[in-house]
Amino acid sequence: MYFWEIIMAYPPEYKYTREHEWLAVEGTTGTIGITDYAQNSLGDIVFVELPKVGAVLEAGKTFGTVESVKAVSDLYAPVTGTVTAINETLATSPEKVNSEPHTAWMVKVTLANPAEVEALLTAADYEKFVAEEQ
Amino acid sequence: MSNTASTAIVRKTALNAAHRRLGARMVDFNGWDMPVEYPANVQRKNGGLIAEHLIVRSSVGLFDVSHMGDIRLHGPQALGAVQHMTFNDASKLAIGQAQYSALLYDNGTFVDDVIVHQLGENDYLLVINAGTREKDYQWVREAAKGFDCVVEDLSDNYTQIAIQGPNGWRTLQKLTDADLTAVKFYWFTHGTVCGLPDTLIARTGYTAEDGFEIYIPSDVATSERVWNALLAAGEEFGVLPCGLGARNTLRLEGALSLYGHEISDKITPWEARLDRFVKMDKEEFTGKDALEKQKGKGLERILVGLEATGRGIPRDGYPVLDPQGAHVGVVTSGSPAPFLKKNIALAYVPPLLSAEGTELAVEVRGQAVTCKVVAIPFYKRPRPAKAAQ
Numbered sequence: 001m002y003f004w005e006i007i008m009a010y011p012p013e014y015k016y017t018r019e020h021e022w023l024a025v026e027g028t029t030g031t032i033g034i035t036d037y038a039q040n041s042l043g044d045i046v047f048v049e050l051p052k053v054g055a056v057l058e059a060g061k062t063f064g065t066v067e068s069v070k071a072v073s074d075l076y077a078p079v080t081g082t083v084t085a086i087n088e089t090l091a092t093s094p095e096k097v098n099s100e101p102h103t104a105w106m107v108k109v110t111l112a113n114p115a116e117v118e119a120l121l122t123a124a125d126y127e128k129f130v131a132e133e134q
Numbered sequence: 135m136s137n138t139a140s141t142a143i144v145r146k147t148a149l150n151a152a153h154r155r156l157g158a159r160m161v162d163f164n165g166w167d168m169p170v171e172y173p174a175n176v177q178r179k180n181g182g183l184i185a186e187h188l189i190v191r192s193s194v195g196l197f198d199v200s201h202m203g204d205i206r207l208h209g210p211q212a213l214g215a216v217q218h219m220t221f222n223d224a225s226k227l228a229i230g231q232a233q234y235s236a237l238l239y240d241n242g243t244f245v246d247d248v249i250v251h252q253l254g255e256n257d258y259l260l261v262i263n264a265g266t267r268e269k270d271y272q273w274v275r276e277a278a279k280g281f282d283c284v285v286e287d288l289s290d291n292y293t294q295i296a297i298q299g300p301n302g303w304r305t306l307q308k309l310t311d312a313d314l315t316a317v318k319f320y321w322f323t324h325g326t327v328c329g330l331p332d333t334l335i336a337r338t339g340y341t342a343e344d345g346f347e348i349y350i351p352s353d354v355a356t357s358e359r360v361w362n363a364l365l366a367a368g369e370e371f372g373v374l375p376c377g378l379g380a381r382n383t384l385r386l387e388g389a390l391s392l393y394g395h396e397i398s399d400k401i402t403p404w405e406a407r408l409d410r411f412v413k414m415d416k417e418e419f420t421g422k423d424a425l426e427k428q429k430g431k432g433l434e435r436i437l438v439g440l441e442a443t444g445r446g447i448p449r450d451g452y453p454v455l456d457p458q459g460a461h462v463g464v465v466t467s468g469s470p471a472p473f474l475k476k477n478i479a480l481a482y483v484p485p486l487l488s489a490e491g492t493e494l495a496v497e498v499r500g501q502a503v504t505c506k507v508v509a510i511p512f513y514k515r516p517r518p519a520k521a522a523q
Binding site for chain 1: 159170171173182183184379382383445446447449469470472499
């Protein structure tokens with residue numbers, strides 16, 4: 001890390017994946033977004049492609065894309081579930097993913113298999129993982 | 135989130151360490167380790183591709199373009215050699231003037247595009263693309279055989295810095311004794327820059343804005359000194375260091391061709407809509423016969439500008455579709471346009487589908503995104519009625 005980079009804390013109550021998605025769980029609802037590390041790597045985000053309500057996400061498979069000016073990046077589902085809501089504001093304000101990555105959620109799903117959550121990384125594990133990536 | 139693999143980095147410009155110190159995100163560009171953008175950080179609140187692009191349109195941005203190549207031809211028959219190997223008419227140049235031109239193969243396709251500068255009597259400088267340096271140099275040497283002139287590869291001698299935007303001349307003026315207001319667009323002069331005598335200062339660029347390019351000695355110390363002096367001089371104008379990302383989106387808005395995309399060894403100047411630079415009344419030049427033949431036959435494809443009307447971003451290599459969904463062409467360069475705030479593309483399509491307003495589509499990862507053919511360039515810089523210089 002260069003000393004001048006602002007390091008955003010990773011919410012300890014979230015879970016994380018090695019593909020840089022976060023998952024917040026409340027009961028059987030999982031909320032999914034991408035991490036500060038991800039948005040920083042991408043640069044200015046200009047477009048977010050999300051599935052429709054009712055679509056089924058499969059853990060480990062792609063469920064949409066996020067685009068910067070230069071590149072298209074796949075989004076990988078942290079868990080299996082059915083989409084119950086998508087964040088419509090990202091259609092007009094994709095830059096929110098850059099400015100507030102840990103609150104600019106992308107999709108909400110009803111978890112098909114809550115046990116999958118245990119296999120995800122804790123905030124501490126994820127911080128260690130990104131430190132090694134750099 | 136997918137990760138991209140990195141390739142082996144081969145070459146660095148003299149400013150490589152300076153870019154890294156500024157926190158640049160680096161990328162391999164045709165074997166060169168180059169900055170793609172300089173993200174905002176604690177030390178530089180403004181930054182990143184979009185900010186860099188916008189500052190060039192509104193004020194001034196700084197680019198390290200030292201990866202470009204420089205070939206000098208001089209000697210009694212240098213003009214003859216240049217005329218033989220390029221499609222524009224170098225005999226129309228005055229000393230101190232430059233022109234956009236290109237090197238063609240016998241079959242009329244592009245070896246490279248080039249800016250030809252007339253340095254003096256029978257003394258020319260060709261500035262060529264980074265990715266084609268060695269190929270161009272060999273081709274130029276071959277093409278110059280039979281002409282009494284010397285061909286020199288000066289590419290490694292120079293650090294080339296572009297100072298682009300409406301405040302570019304104001305920024306550079308603070309560091310030079312040359313009167314920049316007297317240098318017209320696509321003309322150049324020599325002057326002292328940061329104490330360096332006899333520096334080539336050209337009013338050229340690849341951003342569709344006013345601006346200058348300077349050629350200074352390529353040692354690290356000199357290069358960093360001048361780069362830092364330019365950043366300091368431009369501070370009052372909000373100058374930003376700008377990377378290849380913004381360089382690409384700026385030239386795309388101006389519909390400027392990029393080798394390997396709009397022009398290549400499979401494409402002719404007619405197809406690329408560069409007719410106005412091709413001087414068919416020149417007695418001969420490499421590729422002229424092939425161009426004559428193609429003009430007689432007619433074109434099978436032509437370059438157009440596309441603007442997405444549906445939701446989605448057309449990108450390099452994506453297929454162009456007609457309203458029935460048939461593949462009719464390909465996108466050569468496509469991207470969001472940060473200043474125009476649209477998604478735009480350059481593409482090759484059949485001439486029958488090239489009229490402005492034609493409704494087409496681009497296949498974006500399996501989905502058809504509707505587009506329409508628009509006039510190019512997409513962006514033209516505003517020209518004041520009286521030059522405010």
